[in-house]
Amino acid sequence: xxxxxxxxxxxxxxxxxxxxxxxxxxxxxxxxxxxxxxxxxxxxxxxxxxxxxxxxxxxxxxxxxxxxxxxxxxxxxxxxxxxxxxxxxxxxxxxxxxxxxxxxxxxxxxxxxxxxxxxxxxxxxxxxxxxxxxxxxxxxxxxxxxxxxxxxxxxxxxxxxxxxxxxxxxxxxxxxxxxxxxxxxxxxxxxxxxxxxxxxxxxxxxxxxxxxxxxxxxxxxxxxxxxxxxxxxxxxxxxxxxxxxxxxxxxxxxxxxxxxxxxxxxxxxxxxxxxxxxxxxxxxxxxxxxxxxxxxxxxxxxxxxxxxxxxxxxxxxxxxxxx
Amino acid sequence: xxxxxxxxxxxxxxxxxxxxxxxxxxxxxxxxxxxxxxxxxxxxxxxxxxxxxxxxxxxxxxxxxxxxxxxxxxxxxxxxxxxxxxxxxxxxxxxxxxxxxxxxxxxxxxxxxxxxxxxxxxxxxxxxxxxxxxxxxxxxxxxxxxxxxxxxxxxxxxxxxxxxxxxxxxxxxxxxxxxxxxxxxxxxxxxxxxxxxxxxxxxxxxxxxxxxxxxxxxxxxxxxxxxxxxxxxxxxxxxxxxxxxxxxxxxxxxxxxxxxxxxxxxxxxxxxxxxxxxxxxxxxxxxxxxxxxxxxxxxxxxxxxxxxxxxxxxxxxxxxxxx
Numbered sequence: 001x002x003x004x005x006x007x008x009x010x011x012x013x014x015x016x017x018x019x020x021x022x023x024x025x026x027x028x029x030x031x032x033x034x035x036x037x038x039x040x041x042x043x044x045x046x047x048x049x050x051x052x053x054x055x056x057x058x059x060x061x062x063x064x065x066x067x068x069x070x071x072x073x074x075x076x077x078x079x080x081x082x083x084x085x086x087x088x089x090x091x092x093x094x095x096x097x098x099x100x101x102x103x104x105x106x107x108x109x110x111x112x113x114x115x116x117x118x119x120x121x122x123x124x125x126x127x128x129x130x131x132x133x134x135x136x137x138x139x140x141x142x143x144x145x146x147x148x149x150x151x152x153x154x155x156x157x158x159x160x161x162x163x164x165x166x167x168x169x170x171x172x173x174x175x176x177x178x179x180x181x182x183x184x185x186x187x188x189x190x191x192x193x194x195x196x197x198x199x200x201x202x203x204x205x206x207x208x209x210x211x212x213x214x215x216x217x218x219x220x221x222x223x224x225x226x227x228x229x230x231x232x233x234x235x236x237x238x239x240x241x242x243x244x245x246x247x248x249x250x251x252x253x254x255x256x257x258x259x260x261x262x263x264x265x266x267x268x269x270x271x272x273x274x275x276x277x278x279x280x281x282x283x284x285x286x287x288x289x290x291x292x293x294x295x296x297x298x299x300x301x302x303x304x305x306x307x308x309x310x311x312x313x314x315x316x317x318x319x320x321x322x323x
Numbered sequence: 324x325x326x327x328x329x330x331x332x333x334x335x336x337x338x339x340x341x342x343x344x345x346x347x348x349x350x351x352x353x354x355x356x357x358x359x360x361x362x363x364x365x366x367x368x369x370x371x372x373x374x375x376x377x378x379x380x381x382x383x384x385x386x387x388x389x390x391x392x393x394x395x396x397x398x399x400x401x402x403x404x405x406x407x408x409x410x411x412x413x414x415x416x417x418x419x420x421x422x423x424x425x426x427x428x429x430x431x432x433x434x435x436x437x438x439x440x441x442x443x444x445x446x447x448x449x450x451x452x453x454x455x456x457x458x459x460x461x462x463x464x465x466x467x468x469x470x471x472x473x474x475x476x477x478x479x480x481x482x483x484x485x486x487x488x489x490x491x492x493x494x495x496x497x498x499x500x501x502x503x504x505x506x507x508x509x510x511x512x513x514x515x516x517x518x519x520x521x522x523x524x525x526x527x528x529x530x531x532x533x534x535x536x537x538x539x540x541x542x543x544x545x546x547x548x549x550x551x552x553x554x555x556x557x558x559x560x561x562x563x564x565x566x567x568x569x570x571x572x573x574x575x576x577x578x579x580x581x582x583x584x585x586x587x588x589x590x591x592x593x594x595x596x597x598x599x600x601x602x603x604x605x606x607x608x609x610x611x612x613x614x615x616x617x618x619x620x621x622x623x624x625x626x627x628x629x630x631x632x633x634x635x636x637x638x639x640x641x642x643x644x645x646x
Binding site for chain 1: 346347348350351406424425426428429432433435436437439447450454455458461462465466468469470472
């Protein structure tokens with residue numbers, strides 16, 4: 001029996017609530033409970049469970065893995081928020097703001113161990129495969145965060161570097177969540193790898209779409225202010241694609257437009273350049289390219305078509321936000 | 324064939340040097356190579372190998388565990404140094420000083436994963452036991468660090484809390500190193516636990532001795548300045564034992580002496596109070612108490628007496644620094 005996304009998110013939320021991470025000293029554990037109860041879409045643990053249900057069923061092992069990836073993801077957010085000096089996450093104070101830097105470092109470290117403890121609750125015969133993928137993914141996520149920080153300082157950045165960064169920072173954990181779930185349901189390596197590819201390409205498509213929507217979303221449908229990345233001078237897919245258009249005059253115009261002080265004028269001018277330099281079109285094509293690759297990988301998986309429905313629905317939900 | 328401490332330290336150093344932790348981006352990996360090549364006594368990995376040799380031999384698995392605990396220990400130092408705002412470690416700049424805070428957080432996180440990767444190279448049949456102990460120990464070390472930070476803010480601290488803190492912050496990792504090594508050499512649980520007790524009590528004895536020597540070492544033999552803890556108003560075993568002596572006049576005198584501005588006068592006065600309030604004697608007794616407990620645990624281990632020699636020599640070396 002397969003569940004849809006909402007059902008699985010509820011199962012994850014219930015598990016997290018039923019098994020709060022407690023201990024002493026309280027300075028270390030209160031931030032963990034706080035962080036894990038903040039909510040969020042629980043997309044990674046849902047992917048674990050969906051993958052398990054694609055190949056059989058979500059066992060207690062699958063649930064432990066789901067919890068582990070959610071704890072791990074939240075650990076990275078706690079540490080990233082220190083580095084980004086972010087005051088707010090999901091509408092609430094970040095841990096380093098609400099407590100302090102040292103507590104955020106150390107309670108993050110404890111969360112990381114707790115993720116491993118959850119992973120170790122899985123069936124022993126899966127443990128080596130699961131840990132090997134989890135370790136590799138954890139390292140890649142850290143590398144992605146470091147690349148992201150480096151990029152802020154870099155003058156000449158290439159689109160290929162940007163794609164590599166979003167792959168490491170975001171896509172590999174989505175991919176790994178799926179593969180870990182597949183392993184927990186005894187999927188063979190070929191099938192588990194196809195699911196990994198599905199997640200990886202979906203993650204890339206989603207991240208490029210995120211950049212696209214920030215500039216070109218319908219303001220009525222978009223949750224946040226359109227043009228936020230432009231105002232913040234962020235090196236997005238659109239910005240880098242525009243710089244790589246080969247149009248030297250356009251490149252100069254774009255760099256000049258980024259200096260405009262008045263926000264609406266800046267957004268309007270930069271968006272016009274994204275369009276005239278072909279970056280908007282290129283982003284659209286890239287989103288389609290990676291989405292297609294994702295759906296192709298899913299199509300190749302040797303499971304009955306109807307069992308793929310929850311993953312197809314989730315992908316459709318993530319990728320149909322008005323591009 | 325058993326090795327002495329120096330031989331084993333060389334084996335560890337050679338392994339660390341032969342397998343440097345490399346990767347991209349370099350901002351993430353250079354601090355790791357830097358930290359691991361700083362040296363230090365390599366006492367934890369040596370304990371892993373000694374434990375393995377006590378029960379059989381140090382296998383490739385034992386060596387991986389040795390490397391894992393050394394990487395883990397260094398990870399905790401990198402993060403602790405941020406929290407303590409320490410500029411220097413082992414005579415060299417700390418990672419957050421030489422690079423920056425964010426790199427210290429993130430390269431620390433990567434080191435933590437690398438420790439797990441090393442652990443996962445051990446024999447699969449040992450993995451669950453090894454990881455279970457390692458996870459538990461990692462959490463305890465974090466708890467100890469948080470307690471240590473809390474203590475700086477606390478007015479009324481009890482000796483029992485202090486002992487609990489040094490147990491978590493220092494002793495459990497020494498104990499776990501020994502037990503992990505024992506597991507890698509197929510020691511049974513009872514024997515491995517006795518070795519854990521040996522390490523735990525030796526760690527407590529060593530840490531109390533550290534406090535003792537800071538005040539009462541022979542200046543000619545002591546590597547650093549005598550009285551450093553007193554000048555820094557540190558809440559050491561001696562200080563807390565003096566406060567718990569039950570002598571209210573003495574307690575007031577001690578708190579007053581801690582306010583003296585002139586360093587030599589402050590050290591002289593505080594040391595005199597440590598002596599008159601019985602704290603010096605109490606520390607000596609505690610060191611003997613925990614040392615004896617350690618040696619008793621070692622004596623109970625069912626291995627030929629001559630095989631215990633390296634551990635006895637290491638304990639003697641650690642504990643004979645002029646108390």
